């Protein structure tokens with residue numbers, strides 16, 4: 001690990017001033033991703049601004065219409081705490097399930113909401129400082145495309161990068177229309193979660209819309225009529241401690257046999273948390289049948305392009321969308 005300076009920030013103002021004043025500084029949440037990458041010489045911060053004790057740890061109810069209240073979740077809330085929160089389990093089961101499907105109990109006790117959103121890709125060549133990787137070193141090439149890319153993306157890719165976004169929680173939040181609040185010395189702004197992460201294009205090293213000196217302070221999830229009937233289904237190589245090959249976050253409301261409302265987002269298959277707008281458009285108002293589910297899944301995956309080692313994900317994603325919607329139609333949501 002390279003030498004770095006350390007600043008302990010007890011509050012948001014100290015933290016945003018510290019990252020604004022120290023070029024090359026990085027925020028330290030739970031440290032479960034950042035510290036690993038520093039050990040691997042992939043991340044090289046000049047200064048670590050430790051925000052782990054900043055009191056952004058509330059999970060608070062937001063006013064909502066017709067009794068559908070939302071939630072404001074502090075950026076330093078630990079993943080395990082959020083997954084166990086009664087309001088999350090009852091109103092947003094998809095979020096509780098996504099959190100519990102990630103990492104391990106010990107890691108979830110450390111990992112924070114802000115850090116989870118900004119965790120870096122698990123692409124094997126990104127974490128190998130000796131490999132060619134446009135994301136880690138712009139212009140150096142991409143060893144994954146001609147190499148081992150079983151875990152990489154089939155949606156939103158470019159010729160410069162095919163890395164999959166690794167977060168489970170972010171996929172659930174994408175389906176739930178969450179909004180991210182960020183703060184810097186210039187003030188506060190809000191970014192819809194689906195716009196926080198960028199597609200790689202020809203600048204895969206620019207992963208989000210955040211400026212280097214911006215701190216995530218909270219995530220807000222609006223009240224919803226459909227979120228209580230929601231599920232997260234994760235397909236992976238082993239039952240725990242594995243990233244998604246494919247995941248589906250979905251919420252479904254069926255009335256008189258037709259889809260009254262639906263939300264779908266995909267993980268494991270895309271370069272960012274992927275809201276399945278095309279599938280939702282086709283499904284809304286359609287009969288809630290296996291045939292409609294399949295047609296919508298096919299339309300959503302129509303633009304997918306796989307590589308020899310990961311094109312199996314395209315059919316797997318279609319089937320996982322259908323299976324998740326079927327499960328919701330038959331059994332409803334569950335926390």
Ligand SMILES: Cc1cc2nc3c(=O)[nH]c(=O)nc-3n(C[C@H](O)[C@H](O)[C@H](O)COP(=O)(O)OP(=O)(O)OC[C@H]3O[C@@H](n4cnc5c(N)ncnc54)[C@H](O)[C@@H]3O)c2cc1C
Pocket residue numbers: 026027028029030031032033034035075076101102103104107110111112113114115116117118119120166167168169214215216217241242243244
């Ligand atoms: C073995 C292993 C298995 C895992 N499996 C899964 C899995 O299956 N699914 C899954 O989703 N995740 C998985 N993870 C990843 C884990 O969820 C992340 O490491 C964790 O969520 C990161 O949170 P953190 O608070 O520790 O982030 P940190 O490591 O502290 O930070 C990560 C990044 O976010 C930045 N950051 C942190 N907080 C803020 C903030 N408030 N504002 C702005 N920037 C910030 C940091 O500067 C850094 O760049 C796994 C991790 C490990 C080690």
Ligand code: SF4
Pocket residue numbers: 121123124125126132133134135136141142143144145152160161162163204
């Ligand atoms: S897929 Fe992206 S992260 Fe992986 S090696 Fe290629 S450029 Fe790097």
